[in-house]
Amino acid sequence: MRLEDFPILKNNIIYFDNGATTFKPQKVIDKINEYYKEYTSNAHRGDYDYSLKVDTEYENVRVKIKDFINAKQKEEIVFTSGTTHSLNQVIFGYCSKILKEGDEVLISKAEHASNVLPWMILSEKIGFNIKYIPLDSNYEINIEDVKKSITDKTKIISLAHVSNVIGDIRPIKEIGSICKERNILFIVDAAQSIGHLKIDVEDMNIDFLAASAHKMLGPTGTGFLYGKMDYLKETDPLMYGGGMNSYFESDFTYELKNVPLKFEAGTQNIAGVLGMGAAIDYLKEIGLDKIHEYEYELKKYAVSKLKEVPNIIIYNEKSKSGCLTFNIDKVFSQDTAVFLNNYNICVRSGNHCAKILKDEIGATNTCRAIFYLYNTKEEIDKFVEVLKMQDKIYDNIV
Amino acid sequence: MDDKLKRDIILEHYQNPINRGFIDNNNYIKVNSRNESCVDNITVALLLDKDVIIDARFEGEACAICTSATSVMIKTLIGKTVEEAREIIKNFNNMINEEEYDSSILEELNVYDTVYRQPNRKNCALLPFKAVKDILGERE
Ligand SMILES: Cc1ncc(COP(=O)(O)O)c(C=O)c1O
Numbered sequence: 001m002r003l004e005d006f007p008i009l010k011n012n013i014i015y016f017d018n019g020a021t022t023f024k025p026q027k028v029i030d031k032i033n034e035y036y037k038e039y040t041s042n043a044h045r046g047d048y049d050y051s052l053k054v055d056t057e058y059e060n061v062r063v064k065i066k067d068f069i070n071a072k073q074k075e076e077i078v079f080t081s082g083t084t085h086s087l088n089q090v091i092f093g094y095c096s097k098i099l100k101e102g103d104e105v106l107i108s109k110a111e112h113a114s115n116v117l118p119w120m121i122l123s124e125k126i127g128f129n130i131k132y133i134p135l136d137s138n139y140e141i142n143i144e145d146v147k148k149s150i151t152d153k154t155k156i157i158s159l160a161h162v163s164n165v166i167g168d169i170r171p172i173k174e175i176g177s178i179c180k181e182r183n184i185l186f187i188v189d190a191a192q193s194i195g196h197l198k199i200d201v202e203d204m205n206i207d208f209l210a211a212s213a214h215k216m217l218g219p220t221g222t223g224f225l226y227g228k229m230d231y232l233k234e235t236d237p238l239m240y241g242g243g244m245n246s247y248f249e250s251d252f253t254y255e256l257k258n259v260p261l262k263f264e265a266g267t268q269n270i271a272g273v274l275g276m277g278a279a280i281d282y283l284k285e286i287g288l289d290k291i292h293e294y295e296y297e298l299k300k301y302a303v304s305k306l307k308e309v310p311n312i313i314i315y316n317e318k319s320k321s322g323c324l325t326f327n328i329d330k331v332f333s334q335d336t337a338v339f340l341n342n343y344n345i346c347v348r349s350g351n352h353c354a355k356i357l358k359d360e361i362g363a364t365n366t367c368r369a370i371f372y373l374y375n376t377k378e379e380i381d382k383f384v385e386v387l388k389m390q391d392k393i394y395d396n397i398v
Numbered sequence: 399m400d401d402k403l404k405r406d407i408i409l410e411h412y413q414n415p416i417n418r419g420f421i422d423n424n425n426y427i428k429v430n431s432r433n434e435s436c437v438d439n440i441t442v443a444l445l446l447d448k449d450v451i452i453d454a455r456f457e458g459e460a461c462a463i464c465t466s467a468t469s470v471m472i473k474t475l476i477g478k479t480v481e482e483a484r485e486i487i488k489n490f491n492n493m494i495n496e497e498e499y500d501s502s503i504l505e506e507l508n509v510y511d512t513v514y515r516q517p518n519r520k521n522c523a524l525l526p527f528k529a530v531k532d533i534l535g536e537r538e
Contacts, residue, residue, distance in 0.1 A: 334437050334461040338519070350437045364459055365437055394412075397462060398404050398512050 001286065001294055001373040014345040014379045016369035019164050019192060019323065021214045023374060024279075028218055031278035032271045043270055044243060044261070058270060061277035062260075065224055068280050069209065070200040076232065078225040078260040079273055083191040084114040086210030086225035087158075089263065090187055091118040094208075094227075094235040095156060098185070101127035104153040108133045108141055110163040110357045115189045119158070128155070135360050138318045140168040146175055156185045161193035165357050165368065166316045167299075167323020169197065176205030185231075191215055195279070196295065196321065196372075198288045201226055213272065218279035222272030225263075232259040239265040291373050295322030298371040298380060305384045312387065315366060322371035328390050333365040339393045340367075343386045345379075404509040407470075412462040415469035417455040426455070431529035433521045438464040442472075442529035449479050456526065463519050467510060468526035474505050480534055487527050487534075494520050 003009055005025040015023060035057075041050040043058045062074040071077060080086045099105070105119055109132050119130050133149045136142050141159065150157075157179055162169050172188060179186035187208045190199060195216025201209055208231065212223040227235065237244060237256070244265040248254035256262040283291070299322050306312045311329040328336050337349035348368045351358060358364045369383070420426070426443035440458035444451055454472040471490075475483050482503075490507055492499035496514045513523045 332459070332461045332465075334522075338461075338516075364439070394405065394409055394462060397408060398401060398509070 001291075003374050003376070005282075006374050009374060012344060014343075014375075014382060016371060016375065016379075016383070017346045017348045018372040018375075019215075019368060019370040020348055021220065022195070022217050022372055024219065024275075025217055025282050027282050028275050028278045032219060032275045035271045035274050042267055054270060057277070058268075058273055061273050061280075064277050064280045065226075068199075068284070069226055070202050071226055072202065073229065075258070075260055076226055076229055078227065078232070078263045079268055080210075080223050080225050080263075081221050081269065082212035082214065082223035083112075083189060083210045084212075086208075086223060087114050087187070087189060088118050089225055089238055090208045090210070090227065090235070091122055091158075093238055093263075094231060095185070096122055096126070097234065097236070099126050099128045099155060102153060103128040103155045104131050104151060105129070105156045105158065106131050106133050106146075106149055106154055107158050108135060108163075109360050110135060110139060110141075110165055111158075111160055112164055112189065112191065114191075115158055115160065129153075133157075133159075138168070139166045139316065139357070139360055140319065141170050143171045143174045143178075146171075147178065150178070150182060150184070154182070154184055156187065158187040158189070160189040160191065161199070162196065162321050162323075164192045164323075165325055165351075165366070166319050167192070167321040167325070167370065168316070168319040169193070169321060172206070173204045179207075180205045192321075192323075192370075195283055195291070196288065197292055207231055213276035213279060216279055217282060219269075219272045219275040222269045222276050224276075229259065232263075235259075235263070237263050237265060241265040243267070286373065292321075294373055295371045295375070296320055298322055298375055298377065299324055301377055302369070302371070302380045302383070305380060306387070309384060309387050309390075311390065322375075324369045324371070325366045326369075327366055328387065328393070331390070331393060333367045335393060335397075336367050339390075339396075340383070340386055342396055343382070345383055345386060399508065401512075404512075407506065407509045408462065408466045411466035411469040411473075415456070415465055416472050417453070418457065418469075420455055420457055426453075427533050429529040429532040430458075431525050431532070433464075433525050437461065438522055438525050440464060440468055440526055440529060442468065442526055442533070444475075444530065444533050446480070449481070451475050451478055451480070451483060454530075460525070461519075461522055463510075463513065464522040464525050467507075467523045470506050470509065471526050471530070474507055475530065483530065484534060487531055490527055491524065494523055 006023045008023050039050045039053050041054050043054050062077045065077045066074045134145050185207050188206045190209050190211040194211040207228050209226040214220040244262045246255040302324050313327045315325040333349035426445050428443040430441040432439045438460035443455045445453040456468050489499040510523050
């Protein structure tokens, strides 16, 4: 789809590491350049024309995100450096205030480090319990297991919308409605779904949503946190300084700005935010439904082609995203990735920062290809051809 | 040494590494070593008699370069004094990082003399040496 929009593709590279980060279309690059070349200035600071323009554009991206995920008001969108920052902001700024000893937080063993470690650190301080929702035989989460995992002590459920190792799409809407019914806070890590699937925070009953721009065709170092206004009001900032206070005096009195500005201390990643806005425009122009259909089609195509290749283990045949997790039997994942790299094919090897998933799938390390809108069936053909030559895997080892 | 011979040695050590698996003996000193890309994960155990490494073993999961380097390292270090081992580690590090080194003491470890051409694999080769360095460091 629209390969001509992605200048980096001229390097003849086959890039399947879209779970790590995505390529950027020219429009996003242009937007960032435009800010640096045409109207660089700080936001919320000046009385001159450039600053006003930056302010307007910057706030306009909040509106774009609000529409993109169907939030009620633009103030419910907080700019952050990405998913990791967003999750830490919720967990340490809000959950730390509501959790007590003995409470339960439900996550899964397929969560990314940024949705595990903050919980572990906070639970050391507070003494709540982290519980895992079991994964089914396809390593996916089904609604029955969610229901069974909930107890009277469950205060929070925090899950990725799409997991980054298996690529399964979690039943977010169903979980959201259970959370609403049971008065459980529902946090969604949208790192792998943003830019791939339609998200509607109202319809899905999501209380907090974390996302990164760089995984949806936007720049690195920027992202957002959505939170329901009532919760954001109760959330403490992680950082204090300029841009987030209304006043402070020599007698130590102060007042913080309102949501969302109280969370945006210091000069923000303005170029990044504007680039994120351009990425959203681009995605909307194509349509998320079309993107998802396309990438899922590529995954199914890859699975069917790989059936012709001996010794290939696929861990997530059933998951309905563009994610393909595999190994060559008895070959260490990194050796497979390095071999593919000899043919300019980029896949990720390792545990994909979901370090505790190994307990479940019995493989510490896997190779992961995540297809996106600029990938093609021809690229998958080449990938399959290379994997067919697996007896040559160590030929270039030194 | 030609590339084919190097490759054969590396693959032999990868497929049949020396002293993989620990034995029940509390006198071994163990250190775990992982690289930051979070893939290779090796634990090395040394058995010392005064100043001599009388045995070395390992466990773990790692790529072909890392696993084989662990095995070749073990083969090289057994029987060496701590001082000799330190010299070998230093020179191996230098070789991988394209600095001056003494190939005459590296024995079979010389098969890794072109790993520097693949910068993303340097850490794989160095990983087991990091563990040994930690163990020997503790003895200072
Ligand atoms: C599921 C999931 N959550 C969170 C993250 C963290 O995103 P970021 O590094 O952009 O903060 C990732 C990135 O790999 C991810 O895949």
